[in-house]
Amino acid sequence: MIRRLLTGLVLLGFTALAHAALDLDQLMAELARNPGGQAKFVEKRHLALLDKPVIATGEMRYTPPDRLEKRTLTPQVETMVLDKDTLSVERDRRRMTIRLSARPEVAAFVDSIRSTLAGDRAALERNYKLSLSGSLEAWVLVLVPNDERITSLLKSITVKGVRQQVLGIDYLQADGDRTEMTIEPTP
Structure with missing residues (x-):
């Protein structure tokens, strides 16, 4: 009886550890392993x-x-390509290109996604206060802008995922409008 009780407590302890709160460094390391x-x-x-x-x-x-x-x-139909310092958007046979280095507020917004995908905590923390909840199997990362140029447009970005996969991104704009994106990885 005591042996079963001890075994049950040990298993309960391992289960709790498996679902323990995740810290930012763990999540960033996991995201950095994403092969794309x-x-x-x-x-x-x-x-x-x-x-x-x-x-x-x-x-x-x-x-x-x-x-x-x-x-x-x-x-x-619209195509948006972010490649290093260049953001290109093509719609209706018209193309617009932005150098991110010339538009720091656009760069900060773009880097919120790119730096999350790359697991680059330092880049994220340059422009956002980060808050993480959940476990590796179901995490939620909230980015709140700390730059006035961004806060005038955006209240927060909420990124959801499992392990190294980003499965959802929600944007709450300063004017109250919001965007919810669900992402389904394909082979």
């Missing part, structure tokens, strides 16, 4: 001016450490 890959996404934009959310779908590709492609397929 492809995913499908569904993005819902909730705008105060509209009764229903605007829904977009498409594909994403991440190539560590600094290339991210987002191709929106519906409702309108």
Whole structure:
């Protein structure tokens, strides 16, 4: 009887350790091991001016450490490519290119995603206060901007995932509008 009780307590202890709170360094190390890959996404934009959310779908590709492609397929085809210091957007046969070094507020926003995917805590902490909850099997990372140029546009970014996979990104804008993106990795 005592032996069963002790065995049960030991197993309970191991289970608690397996689901113990995750710290930022552990999560960043796990994310840094992400080999990159492809995913499908569904993005819902909730705008105060509209009764229903605007829904977009498409594909994403991440190539560590600094290339991210987002191709929106519906409702309108648009391609966004982030490659090192350059952000390019193409829509309706028009192309716009931004050098991130010339637009620090855009760079900070872009780096919120790229630095999360790369597990770069130092880069994230340059522009955001970080708050982490959950375990490695279900974590939530909240980024709150600490730069006035960003806070005038954005209240927070919430990134959700499992291990080294980012499965959701929610943006809460300063004006109350919000965007919820769900991400499904594909082989």
